[in-house]
Amino acid sequence: MSFKNLLRIVVLAAVVFAALGAVSSTQAASPCGDYYTVVKGDTLKAIAARCGTTVAALQRANPQITNVNKITWARCLCYPAH
Numbered sequence: 578m579s580f581k582n583l584l585r586i587v588v589l590a591a592v593v594f595a596a597l598g599a600v601s602s603t604q605a606a607s608p609c610g611d612y613y614t615v616v617k618g619d620t621l622k623a624i625a626a627r628c629g630t631t632v633a634a635l636q637r638a639n640p641q642i643t644n645v646n647k648i649t650w651a652r653c654l655c656y657p658a659h
Contacts (some may be wrong), residue, residue, distance in 0.1 A: 609656045617650045630657055 610627035621632045629637075634657040636640070636642050641652075648654075 578596045582613065611656055613654045613656065615648055615652045615654060619650065621645050622646060624654070629657055 609630075613624060613628075615624075621635050625635050626633050632645055635654065636645055638655045638657040642648060642654075
């Protein structure tokens with residue numbers, strides 16, 4: 578392998594690692610992400626508190642929720658835009 582090819586591989590690896598670091602730091606800044614899958618025992622109030630939003634905002638972002646006191650587990654919820 579020539580020095581030029583080795584240098585290309587090293588530069589490519591550095592770019593990939595830098596991109597992965599940017600993705601992980603972006604995800605760390607937003608603990609909620611864009612979606613959440615409801616697990617058994619979850620409540621909208623607990624999900625909202627964990628995400629730093631309100632039950633009303635969650636309901637607006639998820640119009641399929643007609644009763645805030647009864648959410649189906651395994652359902653995917655959208656978090657409101659921040």
